[in-house]
Amino acid sequence: MIYFASGSNRPGEIRGFSEVDHPIGVVADEILGSTSALEELLALAGTGIPVFVDSGAFSEVAFGPAGPRVVKPISPADWRERLALYETLAAALGPSLYVVAPDMVGFPEETLERLETYREEIARIAALGARVLVALQGEDKADFWRRVLELELAPVDSLVPALPMKKNATSDEAVLDFARRCRPGAVHLLGLGAANRRAPALVEALECSGVEVSLDSNLIRANVGRGRNPRKLTRALDVVADDLLGYAFAEGAPAGAMGTAGDYTDEIADPSGWITPKLAQQVADELALTDEERRRWLRDPAGFLADDVNGEGLARWELPEVSAALDRAWQAVHWRATTPERKRRAIKAAFPKKTES
Numbered sequence: 001m002i003y004f005a006s007g008s009n010r011p012g013e014i015r016g017f018s019e020v021d022h023p024i025g026v027v028a029d030e031i032l033g034s035t036s037a038l039e040e041l042l043a044l045a046g047t048g049i050p051v052f053v054d055s056g057a058f059s060e061v062a063f064g065p066a067g068p069r070v071v072k073p074i075s076p077a078d079w080r081e082r083l084a085l086y087e088t089l090a091a092a093l094g095p096s097l098y099v100v101a102p103d104m105v106g107f108p109e110e111t112l113e114r115l116e117t118y119r120e121e122i123a124r125i126a127a128l129g130a131r132v133l134v135a136l137q138g139e140d141k142a143d144f145w146r147r148v149l150e151l152e153l154a155p156v157d158s159l160v161p162a163l164p165m166k167k168n169a170t171s172d173e174a175v176l177d178f179a180r181r182c183r184p185g186a187v188h189l190l191g192l193g194a195a196n197r198r199a200p201a202l203v204e205a206l207e208c209s210g211v212e213v214s215l216d217s218n219l220i221r222a223n224v225g226r227g228r229n230p231r232k233l234t235r236a237l238d239v240v241a242d243d244l245l246g247y248a249f250a251e252g253a254p255a256g257a258m259g260t261a262g263d264y265t266d267e268i269a270d271p272s273g274w275i276t277p278k279l280a281q282q283v284a285d286e287l288a289l290t291d292e293e294r295r296r297w298l299r300d301p302a303g304f305l306a307d308d309v310n311g312e313g314l315a316r317w318e319l320p321e322v323s324a325a326l327d328r329a330w331q332a333v334h335w336r337a338t339t340p341e342r343k344r345r346a347i348k349a350a351f352p353k354k355t356e357s
Contacts, residue, residue, distance in 0.1 A: 136161055190216065219351070240349065
């Protein structure tokens with residue numbers, strides 16, 4: 001069984017799951033908006049880590065008492081952009097890639113029409129070794145799958161029927177009935193997580209009948225939440241945040257505004273080398289500086305902080321409120337670049353790599 005952690009669209013999430021060898025799931029339109037996330041996925045070439053790419057078609061449709069209705073149409077240009085992304089990833093990842101074919105959730109005929117429209121793109125993606133997941137629409141999943149196969153989009157072993165499982169959209173009995181009637185080599189259970197109470201028995205029954213099974217669910221969202229008892233990824237994020245906060249104040253902190261690593265002890269009293277103009281203004285606001293003090297602070301930060309404020313050698317930077325404001329600015333500069341690192345470390349802590357005994 002392959003279980004994809006879907007919705008892991010950020011670079012730190014992709015890298016974190018890859019480092020624990022966990023199959024990764026992303027949404028196409030999210031990756032299209034992030035060059036760094038795409039680079040992380042392409043870097044998986046040769047690792048063998050499975051990657052699942054959802055088309056994002058679920059957001060196109062809303063469900064109400066009258067049934068599904070289109071609320072956010074996906075244009076032909078949008079589909080071609082997503083399919084081009086699939087092809088780019090397939091060229092790098094080959095058989096490690098699983099992609100969801102164009103569909104319209106809740107609309108069988110429109111889905112078949114889209115499959116026909118983009119058959120050339122689908123064929124190219126399959127030819128690169130990727131597995132193409134076809135979401136089964138309508139009540140009779142077996143009949144829909146038969147109609148999909150009649151389109152001859154790609155070799156049969158490149159196509160995987162995908163059954164929607166969220167909110168019991170497809171019952172366990174319906175899944176097993178589909179497997180008995182159609183005898184697919186593999187199935188994908190859309191939106192069913194490995195920890196779902198339905199999963200163990202259903203997966204076992206399918207595998208015992210010779211069917212390969214893959215699942216996906218949003219593993220991050222399922223493990224984030226504070227409440228009375230924080231969930232495990234939230235706990236891990238808290239621990240990592242504390243660790244990285246300490247790192248920001250240690251020797252050789254991450255690069256600051258000027259692009260160089262910082263040493264808190266040496267540099268905190270001379271902000272001109274590390275603070276950003278925006279943060280310098282925020283410090284002035286926080287300390288409620290007068291117009292004259294603000295001009296001096298912005299023109300000569302080190303001189304301003306070195307001023308004797310009581311005539312007895314007490315430098316301004318030694319005042320508790322000034323020291324606290326500088327610390328917050330330092331933290332913002334030297335910790336802001338660690339968001340992907342924070343996610344990467346937290347995922348590795350919350351979902352450690354499984355080792356074989």
